[in-house]
Amino acid sequence: MIKRRDFIKLLSGAGVGMTAAGWSGIALADKRRTSSTTPLVPTNIGIKGKVVVIGGGMGGATVAKYLRMWGGTGIDVTLVEREAVYTSNIMSNLVLNGQRTIQSLQYGYGNLANKYGVKMVQGNVLAIDPVGRKVTLASGATLTYDRLVLAPGIDFDTVPGLETPEAQAKVPHAWKAGGQTTALRNMITAMPNNGVFVMTIPAAPYRCPPGPYERACVVADWLRRNKTGTRVIVLDANPKIMAEPNAFLEGFALHGIQYYPNAVIDHVDANAMALYTSLQSQPIYANVINVIPPHRAGALITDNGLADVNGRWASVNVLTYEANHAAGIHVIGDASATTQPKAGHIANQEAKVCADAMVRAFAGKNPDPSPVTNSSCYSPITADTASWLTAVFGFDAATGTMKVVGGAATEAASRSKDNYEEMVKWFNTLMSDSFA
Ligand SMILES: Cc1cc2nc3c(=O)[nH]c(=O)nc-3n(C[C@H](O)[C@H](O)[C@H](O)COP(=O)(O)OP(=O)(O)OC[C@H]3O[C@@H](n4cnc5c(N)ncnc54)[C@H](O)[C@@H]3O)c2cc1C
Secondary structure: OOOOOHHHHHOOOOOOOOOOOOOOOOOOOOOOEOOOOOOOOOOOOOOOEEEEEEOOOHHHHHHHHHHHHHHOOOEEEEEEEOOOOEEOOOOOHHHHOOOOOOHHHEEOOHHHHHHHOOEEEEOOEEEEEOOOOEEEEOOOOEEEOOEEEEOOOEEEOOOOOOOOHHHHHHOOOOOOOOHHHHHHHHHHHOOOOOOEEEEEEOOOOOOOOOHHHHHHHHHHHHHHHHOOOOEEEEEEOOOOOOOOHHHHHHHHHHHOOEEEOOOOEEEEEOOOOEEEEOOOOOOEEOOEEEEOOOEEEOHHHHOOOOOOEOOOEEEEEOOOOEEOOOOOEEEOHHHEEOOOOOOHHHHHHHHHHHHHHHHHHHOOOOOOOOOEEEEEEEEEOOOOOEEEEEEEEEEEOOOOEEEEOOOOOEEOOOOEHHHHHHHHHHHHHHHHHHHO
16 A cells, blocks of 8 residues: 655656746747747657647646657657746645745746747637547648547536626636636635535546535635634535545544535526535525536547447556547546546656557557556635545456456545645645646
């Protein structure tokens, strides 16, 4: 069983200082950038291939970097990302209690371009042509590939009552870190004494199983210290707390959080700030409503016929992350359907398994028959204590799935200040492994 201090060691290639410098002056709007080869990318290892990666988040950035590190200069890698910088969701709950800013969670693509020779394209990919092996961007530009990696993360279902941008601004999800996260922080700080904060959790699978419960604790902890008489209500569509139940039940008791399982949203009236649920016919009125809608894979997957699991997710072969129904197209991170959690740490690990399998394929070899991945999450419970959860997954040939080694994930015995400090180290190491 893995020890918590080993999480960080399991992430390879780390330790280089992180920058939050955006694209470091790279020309934007679908303009490609190449750079000179660096010693980090080996030359003349005898394989050739052309890979396009779409989505420069935890999965996409990592696979692009490792394809160059392991495949060498013969692997031409282009990474297409619609945003100029990546904003980490991980740690974004700490924007809500004022411990971090959104800017402190932003990572540029300069290292991938300059150190690893990844060709960066800023743009939004709309269409995939699996027969012609090309993708089309919103700008009309096309890119051809030998192999394609899709890492678009998630999109949300529309919650009745929240169809318009105005309603969404009044009732943010803040589940893709960015402007909504800062807006939610401002709503929380503007809450009156005796105010009510309500948040909803969608049915699994959703990204970061402990994340919503962590959010409830962080917000309630801040409110308890800064406003009198406030209430935090958590409405969970799931039948129980989905991760680290011991840590969160203790946190909920500490902060006086009211937790209701099996609570499905019916609709929201954003003007009246009223939430209607399956629990009762009367609405719940609140000063701040934070609805996290049900998830599905990014539109790139659902719009291009790749969502073969409930019309929501893409099934993959976990030895390669190649889509089960689309040869040459790999899907990693939150968008794929596997037995592993939808988490940034797992997206990073899937990216490495995928990069390794692609490099082997370009060399005419079979994939590693027994890949191992690791997932870990630290969850702040108060402003200076955290708990953690970790699991190691190994390939199970009988089922063709990744199974938890040892049968169960391991959870921290209790929240602690030590865990909180390690959380910061773990986060910096993970982000360096993906972006530095
Ligand atoms: C509050 C919160 C806390 C979290 N905490 C943790 C944690 O402690 N530990 C952990 O492991 N995970 C955590 N997560 C989960 C983690 O953030 C996700 O699992 C992870 O980001 C998934 O990586 P990904 O590469 O699949 O998607 P993302 O990181 O979301 O990246 C997807 C990228 O694709 C781009 N994109 C999408 N479509 C297109 C397109 N058509 N064209 C071009 N670009 C496109 C997007 O702009 C985005 O940059 C947390 C999530 C939240 C919301």
